[in-house]
Amino acid sequence: MNTNKISKGKGTTILYLLATIGIVLIITRLLNGFTSITNLSDGYPWGLWIGVDIMAGIAMTTGGLILATLVLIFGIKKYHQLLQPAILTAFLGYVLEIIGLIPDLGRPWALYNALFYWNNSSVMFVVAWCVILQTIVLATIFAPVIFEKLKLTRLQKSYNSIVPWVACCIITFFVFLISKSMIWTGITFVLFLILMFTFKSITKNSALLLLSIIGLIISVTHQQALGSLFLIIPEKLSGLWFSPMLQINFLLSSIALGLGMIIFECTLSSKVFGCGLDTQLLKNIGKFLLVMLIFTVISRFITLYFQTNFVFDNAGTTAQLTSFWLEIFTGLIIPIILLLLPSVRNSSTATFWVAILVVFGVILNRINVAFIGINRADYPSYYPNLGEIFITVGIFSIGLLLFYNISRRFSIFANH
Amino acid sequence: MENKTEQIALLLDNTKCIGCRGCQTSCKQWNNLSSEKTEFFGGAGYQNPANLSGSTYTLVKFHEVVEDDKLKDWVFWKTQCQHCINPACASVCLVGAIQKSENGPVVWDDSKCIGCRYCMLSCPYNIPKFEWDSVMPQIRKCFLCFDRIEQGQIPSCAKTCPTEAIMYGTRNELIEIAEDRLSSQPDKYYQHIYGLNEVGGTLILNISSIPLEEMGYPKNLTTEPLASRTATSISSISPVVVGLGAALGLFAIITNRKNEIAKQKAKEVLK
Ligand code: SF4
Ligand code: SF4
Ligand code: SF4
Numbered sequence: 110m111n112t113n114k115i116s117k118g119k120g121t122t123i124l125y126l127l128a129t130i131g132i133v134l135i136i137t138r139l140l141n142g143f144t145s146i147t148n149l150s151d152g153y154p155w156g157l158w159i160g161v162d163i164m165a166g167i168a169m170t171t172g173g174l175i176l177a178t179l180v181l182i183f184g185i186k187k188y189h190q191l192l193q194p195a196i197l198t199a200f201l202g203y204v205l206e207i208i209g210l211i212p213d214l215g216r217p218w219a220l221y222n223a224l225f226y227w228n229n230s231s232v233m234f235v236v237a238w239c240v241i242l243q244t245i246v247l248a249t250i251f252a253p254v255i256f257e258k259l260k261l262t263r264l265q266k267s268y269n270s271i272v273p274w275v276a277c278c279i280i281t282f283f284v285f286l287i288s289k290s291m292i293w294t295g296i297t298f299v300l301f302l303i304l305m306f307t308f309k310s311i312t313k314n315s316a317l318l319l320l321s322i323i324g325l326i327i328s329v330t331h332q333q334a335l336g337s338l339f340l341i342i343p344e345k346l347s348g349l350w351f352s353p354m355l356q357i358n359f360l361l362s363s364i365a366l367g368l369g370m371i372i373f374e375c376t377l378s379s380k381v382f383g384c385g386l387d388t389q390l391l392k393n394i395g396k397f398l399l400v401m402l403i404f405t406v407i408s409r410f411i412t413l414y415f416q417t418n419f420v421f422d423n424a425g426t427t428a429q430l431t432s433f434w435l436e437i438f439t440g441l442i443i444p445i446i447l448l449l450l451p452s453v454r455n456s457s458t459a460t461f462w463v464a465i466l467v468v469f470g471v472i473l474n475r476i477n478v479a480f481i482g483i484n485r486a487d488y489p490s491y492y493p494n495l496g497e498i499f500i501t502v503g504i505f506s507i508g509l510l511l512f513y514n515i516s517r518r519f520s521i522f523a524n525h
Numbered sequence: 526m527e528n529k530t531e532q533i534a535l536l537l538d539n540t541k542c543i544g545c546r547g548c549q550t551s552c553k554q555w556n557n558l559s560s561e562k563t564e565f566f567g568g569a570g571y572q573n574p575a576n577l578s579g580s581t582y583t584l585v586k587f588h589e590v591v592e593d594d595k596l597k598d599w600v601f602w603k604t605q606c607q608h609c610i611n612p613a614c615a616s617v618c619l620v621g622a623i624q625k626s627e628n629g630p631v632v633w634d635d636s637k638c639i640g641c642r643y644c645m646l647s648c649p650y651n652i653p654k655f656e657w658d659s660v661m662p663q664i665r666k667c668f669l670c671f672d673r674i675e676q677g678q679i680p681s682c683a684k685t686c687p688t689e690a691i692m693y694g695t696r697n698e699l700i701e702i703a704e705d706r707l708s709s710q711p712d713k714y715y716q717h718i719y720g721l722n723e724v725g726g727t728l729i730l731n732i733s734s735i736p737l738e739e740m741g742y743p744k745n746l747t748t749e750p751l752a753s754r755t756a757t758s759i760s761s762i763s764p765v766v767v768g769l770g771a772a773l774g775l776f777a778i779i780t781n782r783k784n785e786i787a788k789q790k791a792k793e794v795l796k
Contacts, residue, residue: 143657151578151654154642182773184780215640215655215662219620222637226620232755233643234619235762280770284763293763300767304774311781318781322773326766337758341613341647341751344743356758485651487576487741 120381121513124506131503134496135212143215146496152488153480157497160479162209162504164335165472166202167240168359170247171367172374173199174328177250177321181314188390193254193521194378195371197512200247205508206240212500229289232337238286239331242279246324249275250317258519272316273309277301280323332356332363339478347425347482349433350474352412361408362471365401368394369467376461381513382522388457395460398467399448406441425482428490432473432481440470532610532629533674534696534728535683536703540713541690542601544585548682548691552583555670555681577604579656582667583682588740600733602740603682603691606631606652606667607720608728611750614644614653622664623653629696629728630669638664649724649743649751669728696728703732725750 138146149156173195179185180192211217223237249272256265280301285294301319308315336359343351352358371394379386417424425433444463453459480491493501516522552558558580563573571587583605590598612631615623622637623644640662645653656662670680678684683693692699700721707714719731723746731737738744 140660142659142662143655149657151576151645151657152651154645154655178773182777182780184777184784215642216638217640219637219639222620222622222639226622226637228616228619228621230616230752230756230759231619231643232759233617233641235759237619280766284766287759288763290763293767296767297763297770300770300774304770304777307774307778308781311778311785318777322770322777325773326769329769330762330765333758334762337755338643340754340758341617343754344649344745345646353754483646487651 121510124510124513127499127506128503128510131500131506134500134503138212138496138500139217146494146500148491148494148497150488150491152485153483153491155479155483156491157476157480157493157501158209158213160476161472161501162213163206164359164475164479165366166206166209167331167335168363168366168471168475169370169468170199170202170243171328171332171363172370173197173247173367174321174325175364175367176371178325181318181321182325190387191371191375191390193251194374194516196247196251197515197521198370198374200244200251201508201511201515203240203244203247204511205504207244208507209501209504227286227289229287232334232340235287235334236331236338238283239327239334242283243324243327243331246276246279246320246327250320250324253317254519254521269313269316273305273319276316276319276323277305280326283327329360332360335359342483345483345485346478347429347484348416349413349421349425349429350478350482352416354408354412355478358405358408358412361401361405362474365398365405365467366471368398368401369464369471372398372460372464373468376457376464378516378522382516386457391457391460392454395448395454395463398464399445399454402441402445402448402467406445409437409441426484429477429481432477436470436473436477439466440473444470532696532728533669534608534629534694534699534730535669535680536692536694536699536730536732537603538690538692538703538706539600539602539731539733541688542585542603543688543690544587544599544601545687546585547685547687548603549581549583549585551681551685552667553581555673556582558582577652577654577666579654579659579663579665581654582606582665586740588735590735598734600735600740602731602733602737602742604650604741605682605729606669607650607723608667608669609649609724609750610726610728611724611752613647613649613724613751616750616752616755617643617647619643626671628674630671630674632668632671633664633666635663640664647751649746696730699730703730706732722748724748 134146143149147156176188176192176195179188210220214220228234253265253268256268277298281294281298284297288294305315305319308318312318333356336356339346339351339355340353372391375386375391413419421430444466447453447459447463453463561574561578561580566575572585574581574584577584583603586602586604588600588602589596590600608629608631612623612625615625615631619641620637620639623631623633625631642655644664645655653664653666655664673680679693683691692702700718703718707716707718713734715733715736719733719737719742720727720729725748
């Protein structure tokens, strides 16, 4: 912990600066409307913020849930050392999404309406409730770390008795909201009650176990819902990205991104915090990543076949095609080829760079779906302007700073 | 969704339109919409402004029909919210700020809207517009003069139109009129009633001398309501929750049992 290899001063100063610029710009946007600092228009109502802050940002959180699944549900204990930072990342991802909504929503102060007016035929409604409930779930999963460090023994004790009930209620409420069907609500409640009591009888960790199952379910739903947002616009979204199964592409690529983020984060934090890097674990995650990338590429090409018959030239404008091939090559094909080489898998530096490619590819994918792929011939095409870019950069800087400070304060890298 | 109450509607017949834009002006007047700074632009249509906006709910689009390098005809098309019978915009609004009223008009409630702009993206006609300049922006679009209709008056644009290019009535009677016109003057009309079946039917019915697609009406619209495209994805969530819950739960129980047994065995061995 005391051997910060990267000079802490410089890095954080830059981050604080970027975060401040971001906050100032967010305030400018709130005080002056959109035209002052964005290029959004009636033709392109969604832009960089939806693509990166909202869709890619949330896709980055899957890493935490994948690890929770491996460690808690499948009982593969060796990944335990990676779990806490990944859960923290996931939680912060959700916090950042909420921060990102402030400049992006036209009327953020009216957001509380989402709590009271329920239009369950809207995919956006599903997305909104995934955000709300998943933030609570992840905060609860991370809470024991804080209780332990702050020596809140009372809370620590009541955690295992209260939390399982809360978890059951959360998932039941979620199903109730979305299905408005008493039958599904009932089935869900009974199922999770059974799980809760069974877990209680077989393990001390019942609360965390239940929470990570629920977290994983909400995460899957959330990624799928983000993809489903676009199912309604096959006329506008280019066939290079549109597919009636777009949600599956979103889900698969978000898992790949989650794994990429785990590699990225572990390598980086081992430099910043000077904790040892378990190369064997990273190697395994690299293999998972390879498998997920192959799944993603297969699903992409199946849908591409049905949308375009692989005749790409007519499928989009030059800008769309460039962005499409950039995404396919840097985000999928090149990483797959590299990860197939044992020499790359065995080198943690090389794996790190592959992870960066994957992260870049999935972010580009979300950008493509959000605005590059949208055809609106009657409006000038949209590209983000500096104001939008710096708000996004600012929000991610806030995230990095929160991660850095919280993980130092609660020494989540300390035990390895 | 066939409603019990009769749906009201507008029939827009562009063979009767003279491009006076009285409807555009009266709409602004009735709804207190500000004027816009406009610019001449190249490309299809000479109308000003080029597009609908937060302060323009209806716009007459201009179109030249050129044959053998000669101007053969001018065609006008009044654009506005089509008031879908199964509106995509209302189905995607998470807070239900956009609602279809019982007798048809698709209206919105400013106080509920959170400004996510999903309605703008989802509308097949790209109708809802946003007040990008405003500190408290709103979604804006034609609401079929719902306030006037409630008072027993007809929409402001229909009232103003000097040539009956805009007719107000119930949807069924207007469909009959439209069919009549198409069959009695087959040379004058392109044989299609826009809005009869598009995206499940719309309250605004268009008949025209040329295919409206040439003027910017979206091509290849389905006759299915768009909301059905996301319905499967949403209704699959509950089964997925239960299925995943059961599967993961079972896995967790099995792995925990295995660990327990392994531990016990280890203990026994130690004994
Ligand atoms: S035309 Fe667009 S805005 Fe109007 S009701 Fe249909 S979906 Fe909604
Ligand atoms: S912008 Fe407003 S009206 Fe449109 S979908 Fe979002 S909340 Fe509903
Ligand atoms: S019906 Fe009313 S709001 Fe709609 S275009 Fe006509 S005047 Fe404007």
